[in-house]
Amino acid sequence: MSEIRDEWPLYEIFVRGKRGLNHVHVGSLHAADDQMALRHARDVYTRRNEGVSIWAVRADAIAASSPDEKDPLFAPAGDKVYRHPTFYSIPDDVPHM
Amino acid sequence: MTATPKTSPDDGPDLLAAFEQTVARHDRIEPRDWMPEKYRSTLVRQIAQHAHSEIIGMQPEGNWITRAPSLRRKAILLAKVQDEAGHGLYLYSACETLGVSRRELTERLVSGKQKYSSIFNYPTLSYADVGTIGWLVDGAAICNQVPLCRTSYGPYGRSMIRICKEESFHQRQGFELLATMMRGTDAQRAMVQESVDRFWWPALMMFGPPDADSPNTVQSMAWGIKRDTNDELRQKFVDMTVPQAKALGVTLPDPDLVWNEERGHHDFGQPDWDEFYAVVKGSGPCNAQRIAHRRKALEDGAWVREAATAFAEKERTA
Numbered sequence: 001m002s003e004i005r006d007e008w009p010l011y012e013i014f015v016r017g018k019r020g021l022n023h024v025h026v027g028s029l030h031a032a033d034d035q036m037a038l039r040h041a042r043d044v045y046t047r048r049n050e051g052v053s054i055w056a057v058r059a060d061a062i063a064a065s066s067p068d069e070k071d072p073l074f075a076p077a078g079d080k081v082y083r084h085p086t087f088y089s090i091p092d093d094v095p096h097m
Numbered sequence: 098m099t100a101t102p103k104t105s106p107d108d109g110p111d112l113l114a115a116f117e118q119t120v121a122r123h124d125r126i127e128p129r130d131w132m133p134e135k136y137r138s139t140l141v142r143q144i145a146q147h148a149h150s151e152i153i154g155m156q157p158e159g160n161w162i163t164r165a166p167s168l169r170r171k172a173i174l175l176a177k178v179q180d181e182a183g184h185g186l187y188l189y190s191a192c193e194t195l196g197v198s199r200r201e202l203t204e205r206l207v208s209g210k211q212k213y214s215s216i217f218n219y220p221t222l223s224y225a226d227v228g229t230i231g232w233l234v235d236g237a238a239i240c241n242q243v244p245l246c247r248t249s250y251g252p253y254g255r256s257m258i259r260i261c262k263e264e265s266f267h268q269r270q271g272f273e274l275l276a277t278m279m280r281g282t283d284a285q286r287a288m289v290q291e292s293v294d295r296f297w298w299p300a301l302m303m304f305g306p307p308d309a310d311s312p313n314t315v316q317s318m319a320w321g322i323k324r325d326t327n328d329e330l331r332q333k334f335v336d337m338t339v340p341q342a343k344a345l346g347v348t349l350p351d352p353d354l355v356w357n358e359e360r361g362h363h364d365f366g367q368p369d370w371d372e373f374y375a376v377v378k379g380s381g382p383c384n385a386q387r388i389a390h391r392r393k394a395l396e397d398g399a400w401v402r403e404a405a406t407a408f409a410e411k412e413r414t415a
Contacts, residue, residue: 007200008406010193027256028190030199032402033409044186047179048263067129 010059011037013044015051023055031056120321125251128194136320139313140250141195142211143322148188149206149213153387155181157221158230166224173270174227180267184260191252207392215373216299218381225278225285225292231271232345233293233300233338239264240334241304249321272341279346286346293342294350298368304331306370335363 008030014023026045031037037056046054065073081087090097112131119126126132155178162178165171189199205211216234221227242264245257278285305311305327317323325333335354342349353366375381 007198008402008409027187027259028193029186032405033412036405036409043179044183047176047183064129067127067131 008032008036011041011056012059012062013037013041014055014057015041015045016053017050018052023053026050028059120249123247123249123321125254126249127251135316136322137195139317139320139322140253141192141197143317144188144192144195144253145197145202145205145211146213148185148192148202149211150217151181151185151188152206153213153217153391156387156390157217157219157383158227160221161224161227164224170224170227170274177231177267177270180263184256184263187256187259188253191250191256194252203395207388207395209379209388212377213387214303215376215381216303217387218376218383219295219299220383222295223288223292225275225288226296228271228274228278228289229292229296231267231269232275232341233271233296234303235264235267235271236338236341237300237303237334239268240330240337244324244330247321247324272345275345275347289345290347293347297350298372301331301334301365301368302370302373302376304328304334306373307367310370332362335365339363 010028011031012028013026015026016023029037029040029044031040034056038054041054041056045051077083113133116126116130116132116136119130126136158174158181159178162171162174165174189202192202193199202211206213216237221230239261242257242261246254246261248254248257275289278289308314308326308328311327314323314326318326339349339354339356351366353364355364357364376384379385
């Protein structure tokens with residue numbers, strides 16, 4: 001059997017379902033270049049009109065937070081309950097708040 | 098902020114406890130989380146087998162694309178086979194998040210190191226088989242797959258959600274095809290019954306061996322990889338299918354199939370498990386043909402992949 005040569009790079013695919021919505025991650029695929037990534041993404045992820053726009057992003061270009069640092073990274077938000085509207089008590093008879 | 102000592106990567110018990118708590122909360126495990134090696138290898142085996150099944154599963158039906166009886170049936174069958182390719186790709190990408198490459202997965206399939214569902218080692222002898230595969234085989238697959246939408250591994254569950262949405266079309270087109278034939282001539286009705294007779298037992302085998310002979314089930318359920326046992330799913334499938342068979346007007350080829358009022362379920366006979374193990378081990382009617390076909394497609398496509406790589410390289414450096 002002929003050897004399977006080095007794999008094409010991995011792309012992460014994001015699809016905008018309809019106007020007004022964010023692009024959402026839907027999965028990944030391999031492609032030789034950006035154009036092929038978009039064409040494959042169309043065939044793999046939008047066979048039933050699931051989208052009006054596609055982003056294909058090389059997986060090695062994504063910066064991601066490490067799961068090991070999860071707690072320290074998000075700790076600054078942990079003790080700031082005053083950032084939420086429910087922190088403040090307002091008399092029941094004050095309207096529109 | 099409380100200063101907590103950072104967990105070192107080799108701090109096994111803490112990591113295992115955190116993993117088990119996540120699973121116990123029915124929360125999902127995501128690709129870069131710590132996970133026990135056995136959890137990872139079980140998932141790789143199960144997701145790869147599932148992906149390979151989708152890819153090999155294109156062959157029995159693809160066999161009939163050029164001989165579809167009408168343009169309508171041909172367009173439907175093409176769309177269905179294309180969906181199977183898509184399902185294979187969703188699952189391969191989920192599997193790759195566990196640190197195994199697409200190339201390794203393909204090599205393990207064509208070398209026979211990893212399996213695919215034994216159902217695809219049976220031949221499709223008539224066009225009625227296209228209908229029966231949609232109705233019974235995809236019906237059994239849906240039974241298996243719906244609970245997997247809640248599996249503990251995030252990427253696997255997300256793939257299953259996409260797949261289940263699309264499988265529903267597969268099952269319904271199969272049922273409709275068979276219903277159309279059942280409204281036809283005696284010869285067409287006989288074709289449907291003959292097809293159902295051949296596929297019923299292999300469809301029941303798709304749920305895997307009985308629970309007593311399925312040693313991995315307990316651990317897989319504890320880790321939330323599987324949500325139901327093989328026998329539970331098989332029972333569900335039988336209960337679901339009996340009224341559908343009645344609506345179609347076909348007979349399911351099991352003399353022991355009878356409603357059990359007390360259990361609130363149908364009793365039914367056991368498939369021939371010796372046949373199941375023989376097919377899994379490679380002695381099914383089409384095992385060699387399926388793998389040879391996949392290998393040939395891989396080899397015949399090599400120059401296309403190489404040309405695309407060369408073109409991309411040229412564009413990049415131009």
